[in-house]
Amino acid sequence: MYNLLKGKKGIILGALDSKSIAWKVAERAHEEGAIFVLSNAPVALRLGTIAELAEKTGSEIIAADATSIMDLEDLVDGAMKILGGKIDFVLHSIGMSVNVRRGNHYTHQDYNFTKTGFDVSALSFHRLMSVLYQRDAMNEWGSVVALSYMAAQRVFPDYNDMADNKAYLESVARSFGYFFGRDKKVRVNTISQSPTPTTAGNGVKGFDGFIAYAEKMSPLGNATALECADYTISLFSDLTKKVTLQNLFHDGGFSNMGVSTAIMEDFMKDFQPEAKEIVEETKDKDKK
């Protein structure tokens, strides 16, 4: 351990169980010398195992539904009281789509579900930063990080309305990050993480295929939750003070790949004769 967060105070939102990315961030932040408050929705506190994490890291828990401004105000006020001053780092690790949960196709959504998913997964990031900003709760050179996924830029059909939520989330990091940087010297970034086997991840249709495909496509393989936590710690540390308004891919190189030899080999195994036909047809099209 490097004492990268020695003396720093934080709020970590979204640790549900030991698979959660936020859980790993909390463990790593504790190892690096930080003190912090944990938060999750009241229902998650009942269903998850966050109390275990609190005990392990010597942290207190404050329940907050990220769709409630009052809950977030109480969270930020409570955290400053418990930690004895302003905050140095905040992790937003929250996501949920009711359409995904209910199996609604992207082309046929229930828009009330869409609104709820947007409120929880995307608007909550703006709301959280608004509370931190209004209350002047962040120390100078503090750092705010939210977690995103590449479906914000590229099409992943089964990621459903979460793709739109992540696009908004990343946009908010830039737009709010401007004001936070200019006025309070606080940086704001999103980390675009590889598919990771957590409760939220496993909820996405065809997730096993997703994860295996990304593994074979990425030159370094998928990034794990713990590796994501390490990267997050670097963004909370003083080693990255001028990194802001960025969407940072943490995906083993997946985002810049076209195709890998491993994927091509798999594809061609079953596809050889048909591939030849397609090549011939393509040549014919040029002749026409």
Ligand SMILES: NC(=O)c1ccc[n+]([C@@H]2O[C@H](COP(=O)([O-])OP(=O)(O)OC[C@H]3O[C@@H](n4cnc5c(N)ncnc54)[C@H](O)[C@@H]3O)[C@@H](O)[C@H]2O)c1
């Ligand atoms: N797992 C993946 O493949 C993957 C990949 C890229 C990005 N992400 C993102 O990482 C973040 C963390 O997800 P995870 O994979 O660790 O899964 P997770 O299920 O462990 O965490 C999601 C968290 O959101 C919380 N949450 C849901 N509704 C809430 C509400 N109303 N108020 C407060 N909290 C609420 C849940 O209680 C849970 O703790 C999410 O933003 C997710 O989209 C995940």
